[in-house]
Amino acid sequence: MNSKILPSETDNDTSIVERGFVFAVIILPFVGLIYAIVALCRQGVPIFYPLLAFFLYVATGLGITIGFHRLFTHESFKTHASFKLLFAILGAMAVQGRLIEWCARHHHHHQETDTEEDPSSYPSSRTVVNVK
Numbered sequence: 234m235n236s237k238i239l240p241s242e243t244d245n246d247t248s249i250v251e252r253g254f255v256f257a258v259i260i261l262p263f264v265g266l267i268y269a270i271v272a273l274c275r276q277g278v279p280i281f282y283p284l285l286a287f288f289l290y291v292a293t294g295l296g297i298t299i300g301f302h303r304l305f306t307h308e309s310f311k312t313h314a315s316f317k318l319l320f321a322i323l324g325a326m327a328v329q330g331r332l333i334e335w336c337a338r339h340h341h342h343h344q345e346t347d348t349e350e351d352p353s354s355y356p357s358s359r360t361v362v363n364v365k
């Protein structure tokens with residue numbers, strides 16, 4: 234097992250590129266969400282659409298946390314096949330990749346937590362944007 238500590242745990246100076254990347258992927262979508270909510274309220278959107286969006290947000294989140302993570306990856310509990318199908322569909326609606334690939338990546342994450350080999354850690358050699 235690779236026990237190398239990630240650069241982010243030892244480096245205190247963050248480059249301007251890293252700050253820009255974090256701003257782009259974390260801050261901007263949140264600002265866009267707030268802008269969209271304000272714009273929708275000003276135009277008098279029926280309450281159905283925000284409620285539907287919130288319901289789908291929660292349902293797909295449960296599809297990932299309960300379905301992909303606890304049920305399919307860790308087999309933490311057993312349930313009827315119809316609920317397995319429901320959680321698989323809701324998890325797929327979260328657009329985090331195929332179920333089998335999500336489970337494999339998450340197993341790898343648990344095996345290599347806090348190392349360069351962890352596919353869920355940042356920064357990693359597997360990130361889409363290599364900022365180093």
Ligand SMILES: [Zn+2]
Binds near residue numbers: 302306307339343
């Ligand atoms: Zn896990």
